[in-house]
Amino acid sequence: MKKLKSNFLFVVVYVFIISCNNTKTLPFYGQREAKITTDKDGNQKIDTIYQTIPNFSFLNQDSTYITQDNFKxxxxxxxxxxxxxxxxxxxxxxNLTTVYNEYKNNPEVMFLSHTIDFKYDKPNVLKKYAQKLGVDTKKWQFVYGSKDSVYKMAERDYLVAVQEDSSAKDGYIHQGWLVLIDKHKRIRGAYDGTKTEQVAQLKKDISILLTEK
Amino acid sequence: MRSKLIIVVFFSAVLAVIYSCQSRGQINQAQYASNGKDLYLANCQNCHGVNGEGLGDLIPPLNDTLFLKSNKEKLACFIKNGVSQEMRINGKTYDGKMPGFSHLESIDIAQIITYITNSFGNKQGVYPYEKVATDLTKCN
Structure with missing residues (x-):
């Protein structure tokens, strides 16, 4: 009985310690798998492998190719x-422009907007758009790619639904997610870009993510 | 004493009736503007913003009172048929395209115009729906 009591006390103290720990971490999105590795002493270790954004190569608003290297x-x-x-x-x-302005002077934060209008939004059109939005810098890349490459990437890698639809007002339908990617190419958040409160959350989460290595 | 009280009550009742009766025009404007606000939210706000601020040099703001006043008879055409001509607003040139909103009825257009021209720092009174039909015949 006495032992039970001390066990109970231990649990209470433990819960206190855990709840005092304020460092918030962001979740991981997408598929994951367990990878079991054995070190030289024969000890097994389980690592979780999270879904990552694969390599890509798209033309940006300056008609130069943009790859993962630009986001290293x-x-x-x-x-x-x-x-x-x-x-x-x-x-x-x-809304995203307000995020851009907040992190304007932080070289660790970048923006990557993919056009899904593969017919019309060629690099020169993207250039004009970026200039008029007032964000035509290396920090915010506007990229153009083939329908196949961009649409596949949206659905499979960024988990955003996009579609060509002749019955839609402007010819396309798509979701308005702003997808937050960490320094290891993993998805750490998705925010509805049309809602100011979710964009405010994105701003907070970026600062949390920046403290991670 | 009693008759004095009756007189006071009577006059205050008359005053109350007078004050509670806004002019027909005021009621009309309030109704137009409140419906117009809902229509604005559904059709215009994505591009022009909740405060009519526009977006960079892409989408013009709706606070250029002088522009709105001098182009008042063209506003219905802009909304119904869209815009592809260059516009100079607040001293800046905008050359983007605005899509047309052909599904909007005359009364909707009148209410939207009334809302816009009485918000964002504009104060231009009611735009009556009868005017929409005449203005639309003059679209180019």
């Missing part, structure tokens, strides 16, 4: 849009 050791926010979109995109980018 960066936290970045990815989204899917098109320049002639009159539904959710202007709101998404109005």
């Amino acid at each position: 050791d960066k936290v970045y926010i990815a989204d899917f849009f098109f320049t002639s979109c009159s539904t959710i995109c202007p709101t998404m980018h109005r």
